[in-house]
Amino acid sequence: MPDETVDTDGTLLVPIANAETADRQLETAIDIAADRSYRILLVYVLDVPSQLSLHDGRRYLLEDDVEDMLAEAAARVESRGIPVDKRIRLARGVSAGIVGAVEKYDIEAILMGWRGRPPRQDVILGSHVDRVLRDADCDVLVQRIKTPRPDDIDSILVPIAGGPHSGFAAETAASIARRHDASITLLHLRESDDPDRSREDAQALLAETAAEFDDDQSVERALVESETVAGTITDWTTRHDVTVLGVSRGGLIQRALLGTVSEAVGRHAAGTVILAKRYDPVPSRLRRLLP
Numbered sequence: 001m002p003d004e005t006v007d008t009d010g011t012l013l014v015p016i017a018n019a020e021t022a023d024r025q026l027e028t029a030i031d032i033a034a035d036r037s038y039r040i041l042l043v044y045v046l047d048v049p050s051q052l053s054l055h056d057g058r059r060y061l062l063e064d065d066v067e068d069m070l071a072e073a074a075a076r077v078e079s080r081g082i083p084v085d086k087r088i089r090l091a092r093g094v095s096a097g098i099v100g101a102v103e104k105y106d107i108e109a110i111l112m113g114w115r116g117r118p119p120r121q122d123v124i125l126g127s128h129v130d131r132v133l134r135d136a137d138c139d140v141l142v143q144r145i146k147t148p149r150p151d152d153i154d155s156i157l158v159p160i161a162g163g164p165h166s167g168f169a170a171e172t173a174a175s176i177a178r179r180h181d182a183s184i185t186l187l188h189l190r191e192s193d194d195p196d197r198s199r200e201d202a203q204a205l206l207a208e209t210a211a212e213f214d215d216d217q218s219v220e221r222a223l224v225e226s227e228t229v230a231g232t233i234t235d236w237t238t239r240h241d242v243t244v245l246g247v248s249r250g251g252l253i254q255r256a257l258l259g260t261v262s263e264a265v266g267r268h269a270a271g272t273v274i275l276a277k278r279y280d281p282v283p284s285r286l287r288r289l290l291p
Contacts, residue, residue, distance in 0.1 A: 008083055009037040010108035013138075015098050016042055021113040022073045024145040028176065028274065029111050030080050032141075035175035039083035041105055042073050045097030046090045054090040062088070095131035102136050109139040114266075115146050133247075133277055139168060142266075142275040149272040150241045153180040157240035159187045159233045159265070160209050162197075164278040165246030167209075172276055173244040174213055183218035186210060187236055189229045199223070230264035237269040244274045 014029045016022040022042075033040050044066050048054050070086040077084040091097030101107065114129050133140055143149075158173045160166045170186070177184050186209055188202050197205075206221040213219050226232040237243045248261040266275050 008039040010039075011041050011105060012036075012038045013041050013043060013098070013101055013105070013107045013110045015094075015101075015110070015112060016044060016069070016073060017113070019069050019072070021145055022069065024148055025111055025113045025143060026073060026076060027149055028141075028143055028272075030077060030082055031176045031179040032109075032111070032172065033077075033082045034080065035178055038108065039085065040077050041101070041107070042070055042077070042084065042086040043098065043101050044070055044086075044088050045094045045101075046088060047094050047097070048090050048092060050092065058088075058090055093131075094128045095135070098128070098132050099135045102138050107136075107138045109141060110136055111141045111143060113145040114142050115144070137279060137281070139279045140277045141172060142277075144266060144269075144273045144275075147272070153177075153182045153241045155183045155185065155240045155242075157185050157187060157233075157236055157243040158209075159189065159236075159243070159245050160205060161188070161246065161248060161261075162205050163246065164280070165248070165276055167212075167246070168278040169244045169246040169274075169276040170209055170212060172274060173242075174217065176242060176244070177217060178214070182241070183220065184213065185220045185222060185236075185240065187222045187224065187233065189224055189226050189232055191227055191229075192225045230261045230268075233261070233265050234268045234270075237265070237271060237273070240271060242272045242274065243269050244276060245269075247275055247277045 012029055012033050014025055016025065029040055032038065046058065046062055066088060074084045074086045089097040089101055091100060102110065110132065112129055112132060129142055153176065156173045156177055158170050173184055186206050188206050190197060190202050202223050206223060210219045210221055224232060245262050245265055262275055266273050
């Protein structure tokens with residue numbers, strides 16, 4: 001179990017697969033943990049095939065440099081004043097090991113790394129990431145790590161659509177912005193003939209979201225009418241260092257974890273992009289049956 005001698009407000013789980021992905025995830029993890037008084041739990045999951053016992057998996061499959069990688073990552077976190085623990089988990093699948101860590105260590109949120117590869121049939125971001133998004137009983141952040149995050153972050157884009165996922169994206173952006181004294185742009189896209197939300201409603205949504213930020217944070221609001229929501233958001237990402245986007249609803253059934261808009265922006269956005277999914281303890285199939 002993680003050491004509880006240091007008082008913290010929760011634990012951020014950061015699964016790492018290699019030194020490169022660890023390097024690109026850790027700065028965001030440190031920003032969030034420092035802002036929210038979290039500890040960080042670094043986890044490496046060893047995928048053990050069924051023909052081996054878990055014990056033999058550690059004996060025959062675990063490479064010598066894994067412990068060194070975890071130690072180096074932990075030292076980097078600790079040097080920034082963040083409490084940190086590290087674990088090697090053996091499991092029948094990487095996603096199973098991550099989801100199991102959520103249950104065992106009472107995790108508040110996960111920060112996953114994603115390389116941004118093209119989708120495959122029945123796979124949205126990647127089989128491990130998809131399953132964690134679906135099964136983890138906590139908030140999930142997915143950072144695209146195919147390029148390094150800038151050292152100096154001056155501006156953060158937060159597309160806002162309403163709902164808990166957008167709220168979680170705004171909270172995450174606020175944490176990063178506070179650490180870098182960065183400005184935030186809240187962007188809402190609406191189709192000109194949108195029957196579900198009037199222009200006044202859209203402005204109210206932006207104002208309500210802006211009010212959640214600290215008074216000393218620089219927050220701009222932008223309301224844009226567009227018939228190509230994903231493409232317009234992607235264009236706006238070129239003006240900002242980081243984009244934090246709540247997962248969207250709608251789209252094809254197999255895209256239900258993310259929605260077609262957030263998936264498209266996640267793949268094509270400029271700079272660093274982070275997708276945010278707020279944990280909903282009520283499964284959607286049950287929610288439809290509730291009064």
